[in-house]
Amino acid sequence: MTSAPLDPQSWQYRQINARAPGLGYLSNALTSLVEAGHPVMAGTADLQYSNGLVRFAERHPERFVQFGISEQNMVSAAAGMAAAGAMPFVATFASFLALLCCEQIRTDIAYSALPVRLIGHHAGIALGFYGTSHHATEDLAIMRSIADLTVVAPADGPQLAAAIRASADHPRPIYFRIGRGQEPNVYAEDAPFSFGKAIVHAEGSDIVLIACGTLVHPARAALQSLRAAGIDAGLIDMPTIKPLDEEAILAAAGRARIVLTLEEHNILGGLGGAVAEVMAESGARARLVRHGIRDEYSLIAPPTHLYRHYRLDADGIEAVAREALNRLS
Amino acid sequence: MTAPLRTAADPSSAGKLVPTAAEIARLRERARFVRLETLRLIQIAKVGHYTSVFSCAEIFAVLYYDAMRLKRGEPAWPDRDRFLMGKGHAAVGLYPLLADWDFFGKDLLDGYTRLGNPLGDHPDMRKVPGVDFSSGSIGHALSGGIGMALAGRLLKRDFDVYVLLGDGEMQEGQVWEAALSAAHHRIGNLIAIVDRNGYQLDGNVDDIIGVEPLAGKWRAFGWDVHEVDGHDAAALAGLLRRLKADRNRDRPVCVIARTVKGKGVSYMETEPGWHLGYLSPDDEARAAEEIARGDA
Numbered sequence: 001m002t003s004a005p006l007d008p009q010s011w012q013y014r015q016i017n018a019r020a021p022g023l024g025y026l027s028n029a030l031t032s033l034v035e036a037g038h039p040v041m042a043g044t045a046d047l048q049y050s051n052g053l054v055r056f057a058e059r060h061p062e063r064f065v066q067f068g069i070s071e072q073n074m075v076s077a078a079a080g081m082a083a084a085g086a087m088p089f090v091a092t093f094a095s096f097l098a099l100l101c102c103e104q105i106r107t108d109i110a111y112s113a114l115p116v117r118l119i120g121h122h123a124g125i126a127l128g129f130y131g132t133s134h135h136a137t138e139d140l141a142i143m144r145s146i147a148d149l150t151v152v153a154p155a156d157g158p159q160l161a162a163a164i165r166a167s168a169d170h171p172r173p174i175y176f177r178i179g180r181g182q183e184p185n186v187y188a189e190d191a192p193f194s195f196g197k198a199i200v201h202a203e204g205s206d207i208v209l210i211a212c213g214t215l216v217h218p219a220r221a222a223l224q225s226l227r228a229a230g231i232d233a234g235l236i237d238m239p240t241i242k243p244l245d246e247e248a249i250l251a252a253a254g255r256a257r258i259v260l261t262l263e264e265h266n267i268l269g270g271l272g273g274a275v276a277e278v279m280a281e282s283g284a285r286a287r288l289v290r291h292g293i294r295d296e297y298s299l300i301a302p303p304t305h306l307y308r309h310y311r312l313d314a315d316g317i318e319a320v321a322r323e324a325l326n327r328l329s
Numbered sequence: 330m331t332a333p334l335r336t337a338a339d340p341s342s343a344g345k346l347v348p349t350a351a352e353i354a355r356l357r358e359r360a361r362f363v364r365l366e367t368l369r370l371i372q373i374a375k376v377g378h379y380t381s382v383f384s385c386a387e388i389f390a391v392l393y394y395d396a397m398r399l400k401r402g403e404p405a406w407p408d409r410d411r412f413l414m415g416k417g418h419a420a421v422g423l424y425p426l427l428a429d430w431d432f433f434g435k436d437l438l439d440g441y442t443r444l445g446n447p448l449g450d451h452p453d454m455r456k457v458p459g460v461d462f463s464s465g466s467i468g469h470a471l472s473g474g475i476g477m478a479l480a481g482r483l484l485k486r487d488f489d490v491y492v493l494l495g496d497g498e499m500q501e502g503q504v505w506e507a508a509l510s511a512a513h514h515r516i517g518n519l520i521a522i523v524d525r526n527g528y529q530l531d532g533n534v535d536d537i538i539g540v541e542p543l544a545g546k547w548r549a550f551g552w553d554v555h556e557v558d559g560h561d562a563a564a565l566a567g568l569l570r571r572l573k574a575d576r577n578r579d580r581p582v583c584v585i586a587r588t589v590k591g592k593g594v595s596y597m598e599t600e601p602g603w604h605l606g607y608l609s610p611d612d613e614a615r616a617a618e619e620i621a622r623g624d625a
Contacts, residue, residue, distance in 0.1 A: 041483060065479060065514070070506035073472040077510070080476025083454065083462060085407060085484055088476070103466055108473060112455045112463045 014049050022181035023052030025157030026119065029164035030056050030089060034063065038168055041081050043090040045071045051091045051121045052181060075101040078116045079108035087115065087168075093127070094120030094177055098139030109173045110149045117167055118175045123153075124214060124264030125293070125310070126180040129300040136177075137293045141269025143175040144242050150195060151242040153177040153213035153263075153271075156185045159239060162193035170195060177241075179214040179264075180303075186217050186237070196240045198248035202227075204234025207321055208252040208286075211262035212238045212271045218307070219262050221314035226321055233321065241271055246278045253284035258324050263292040264312060289324045291317070346574060348395065348566045356562040359390035359426075364593050364620045366425035366438070368613050374421075374442040377450065379616075380591035380603045382422030384526035385493060387562045388586055392491055393426045396569040404432035404458040410488050413474050415504075416495035416524060417464030420452040432459030468501030470494065471521060475507055478516045489573065492521045497529030499540040505550070512551030517578030520569070521552075524559065526590035528601040547583040559586025593620045 017023060030053075033040045043065040048054040057064035067074035067090075074090050075097070081088040091097075097120040098105075109116045120139055127134035143151045150172055154160040160178055167174055198210075202223060211219040216237045226233040234256060236248055253259050259279065261272035272290030279288050291311070298306060307313045311320055348356070363386040371377030382389075393399070397410040404427070414420065421441070428435045433447075440446035447456035451465030462473045474492040481488050498504060511519050523543065531537055540546075547554045555572075557564050565586065572582055590604070591597030594616045608616055 039480075039484060041480065063483060067510060068513075070503075070510060072469075072503045073475070073506035073510055076469040076472030076503065077476030077479065077507075079469075080413075080462065080473035080478075081480040082476075083473070084411070084477040084480035084486075086476075086480035088480075104469060104472075107463065107466050108469050112453070 017049040017052065020052070020181050022157050022183060024055060025161045026091070026164070027052050027055035027059070029161040031059055032165060033087070033168055034060060036168065039086045041065065041086045041088045043067050043074050043078060043088065045069055045074050045092045045096070047092055050093070051119065053091060071096045071101050072104050075104040075118070076108045079104070079112065079114050082109070082114035082116045083112070087117070089117040089119060091119035091121060093134060094123035094136035094139045095134055098136055098142050098175070102142055105143070105149070105175070106146050110146045113148050113172055115171055116173045117164070118173070119178065120175060121178045122180045123177045124179070125298045125306050126214070126264070126303055128303040128306055131300050132297045135298055137264070137266045137298065138269075139177060140241055140263070140265050140271065141273065144269065144274060148172055149242070150174045150240070151177070152195070152240050154239050155213060155216035155237055156183055156187055157181070158185055158187040158189050158191040159193055162191045163195075163239065166193050166195060177213060183214050184217050186220060193239065196243045196245055198245035199237040199239070200248065201235040201237060202233070203252070204232045204256050206232040206256060207258040207260055207325060208234035208236060208256040209260050209262055209317070209321065210236045210238050210249065210252065210271065210275055212241060214264050215262040215312060215317070218312065218314040218317055222317035222321060225314070225318045231325065238271060241274060244274050244278065249275055249278050250282055250284060253279050253282070253286040256286050257328060258289060259286045260289045260291060260321055260324055262317060265292050266295055267292040268295055287324070287328060289320070291320050346567065346570045348563055348570070352395070352566070353563045356387070356390045356394055356566060359394050360386040360562065361620055361623070363389050363422045363425065365617055367422045368608065368617055368620070370421050370424065370438060370441040371607065372610070372613055373439070374450070376605065376607050377421050378418045378605055379594070379608070380528075380597050381416060381419045381495070383592045383594065383597065384588040384590045385419055385524045385559065385586070386422060386592070387560050387565060388493060388522055388524060389422055389426060391562055391565045391569060393430070395566045396573060397491065398488065399430060402431040408486050408488055411461045411474070411477050411490045413462040413470040413490070413492045414452060414464050415467055415470035415498045416493060417451040419493075420450065423452065424448050424457070427457070427459035430459065433457065467495065467498045468503040471504055471507035471511070474519055474521070475511050475514070475516060478519045479514065481518065487518070489518045489520060492519070494521055494523045495529070496523055496525045496527065496534050496540060496543070497537070499523070499543065500538045508547065508550040508552065511581040515579045516581050519581040520572060520584065521581065522584045522586055524588055525585050526588040528590045528604060530604050532601060544585055547585070551580060552583040553578070553580045554583045554585065556585045556587065559588035560592055593623050595619060
C-alpha cells in the first residue's frame with residue numbers, strides 16, 4: 001500500500017519523542033553507569049517513548065525489561081532485581097508510580113532498604129488535559145512519608161543526569177520526580193549534585209524562594225525580575241526533598257522576612273510542608289508562604305496554560321512573591 | 330529480553346531423580362520438625378498461623394532439604410537458590426529451617442515476636458539472614474521472584490527462584506500481572522508452588538472467590554504446570570529434582586500442591602477457623618503428640 005507523504009505539520013508520538021532532547025538525559029545517564037561497570041537494569045510499563053528509555057533499550061537490550069501495563073508487578077520485580085544484586089531503575093508516570101504502586105514501594109523496596117531507583121516522570125500537572133488520573137500532585141507527600149526512601153525532584157535534565165550518576169554511591173532506594181522532558185535547562189551539562197544538599201542561587205533579605213523540580217527555572221526568571229525591581233530576593237533550589245537540607249532553610253529563614261516555597265504539587269505535604277515543619281520547629285522568624293496547587297484537582301488545559309492559570313510560571317511566581325511582600329508591609 | 334536462560338546441567342542432580350527411602354524418611358522427619366517448631370514458637374507469641382504452616386510443611390522440608398542449592402552458614406551466598414513467600418504468614422515454619430542452616434543463631438527462635446527480636450509473623454529480609462524477600466502483603470512475591478530471576482540472567486548466575494504462593498493469593502491481581510510477565514520473558518528458572526489448601530481467613534477459597542480451574546489458568550498464561558499431592562514428600566522431591574535437572578527450561582513452572590490446611594493435627598484439619606489461633610499448653614501437647622506419631 002502506498003500513501004502520500006504526510007504534511008510536515010503532522011506528527012506521531014514515537015517520532016516526536018525520539019527527537020525530544022530532554023528525554024535523552026535519563027537513558028544517557030544510565031548508559032554512563034553501565035559504562036562505569038554498574039549492574040544497571042531498566043524497566044518501564046509501556047512508556048518507553050514517554051520517558052525516552054527506548055534509547056537505553058536499543059543500546060542495552062539485555063538490560064532492559066518491558067513490563068507492559070503492569071506497574072505493580074514492575075515495582076515488586078525491581079525489588080527482586082535489587083535483592084539479587086542488580087541496580088534497577090524503573091520508570092512510569094509519577095501518578096501511577098507513587099499512587100498505584102505506593103504499597104509495593106513501601107513494603108517491597110523501602111522497608112527492606114533495597115537500592116531501587118524509581119523514576120516518576122510527567123509529575124505534577126505536566127500531563128495537562130490528560131486529566132487528574134495522569135496528574136501527580138500528591139507524590140512528594142506520599143513518598144516523603146515513607147521511611148528510608150530518598151526523594152529527589154531534579155530541576156532539569158542535567159541535574160537528573162547528575163543525580164543518577166551520584167546514585168551509584170547511594171545505598172538506599174530513591175524516588176526521582178521529574179517532568180516531561182520538555183523543560184528548559186537551568187544547569188549546564190556538568191551540573192553538580194549531592195543528595196541532601198540545596199543549591200543556593202542567591203541570598204536575600206526580603207524574600208527567599210525555595211523551589212524544586214520544574215519550578216526552579218521559572219523561579220529563576222522571577223528572581224531576576226524581583227531583583228531588577230529593587231527587592232532583595234534570593235533563590236534556593238531544593239532538589240532533595242528528603243533528606244531535607246534544613247541548614248539551608250534555616251539560614252534563609254534567619255536572613256529573610258519571607259520564605260516562599262514553590263512546587264508543582266499540592267501545598268500539603270510536599271516541599272512546602274517539609275519546609276513548614278523545619279521552620280515551625282526551629283522558631284524561625286520569617287513568614288512562610290507556600291505556593292503550588294492549593295489542595296484541589298487541577299483544571300485541564302495544555303500545560304503552559306495551566307502553569308499560567310495556577311501562577312506557576314515566572315510572571316505568576318513574581319506576582320505571588322510581590323503579594324506576599326505587600327501583605328507583610 | 331526474551332532469550333531463555335540456558336545453563337550447564339547441574340551435576341549434583343544428574344542421575345538421581347528419584348529420592349531413596351532414607352531420603353524420604355528424612356524429609357518426613359523434617360516436615361514434622363517444621364510442625365513441632367511451629368507449635369513451640371507460636372506458644373511464645375500466643376497467636377499464630379498454625380494451619381497455614383502445616384499445609385506447606387512438606388513443601389518447606391523438600392525445598393530446604395532436597396531441592397534448593399544452599400550453603401550452610403552463608404545466607405548471602407550469591408549463587409544460592411532463592412525462596413520467596415507470597416504467604417508470608419507461614420514464616421513461623423520457615424525460621425526454624427533457616428536457623429537449622431546456621432543462617433542465624435537458634436537462640437533467636439526462643440524470642441520469636443518479642444520486642445527487639447527480628448522474627449515476626451511475616452518475614453523481614455532486612456532483619457533475618459536467610460530471608461530472601463520481605464513479605465506480608467499478599468500478591469507481591471511472584472513479581473519479586475521475576476526480578477531476581479531476571480537479575481540472575483544479567484549477572485550470569487544460574488540460581489533457581491522458588492516462590493510459595495497461597496491459593497487465596499490467586500485472588501490478587503498482581504499475581505496475574507506477574508504470571509503474564511514471567512511467561513512472556515521466558516523465565517525458566519522461576520518455580521511457583523501454590524499451596525492449594527482450600528482455605529483463607531474468611532472461609533473456603535472457592536466460596537469466597539473461586540480460583541478453579543487453577544491448573545488451566547496457569548497453563549493458559551503460558552506456564553509449565555504440574556499437580557502434586559503436597560504432603561507426598563517423595564512425589565514433591567521427585568518433581569523438583571526432575572525440574573532442577575532440566576537446565577533447558579524456557580517456561581516458568583507452576584506446581585499446584587494439593588494440601589490439607591492444618592495437616593497433621595486432626596482437630597485443625599476439620600476446622601478452618603484455625604487459620605489464626607492459639608493452643609493452650611495442654612492442647613499443644615495433644616497436637617505435638619499427633620504430629621510426632623503421624624505419617625504426614
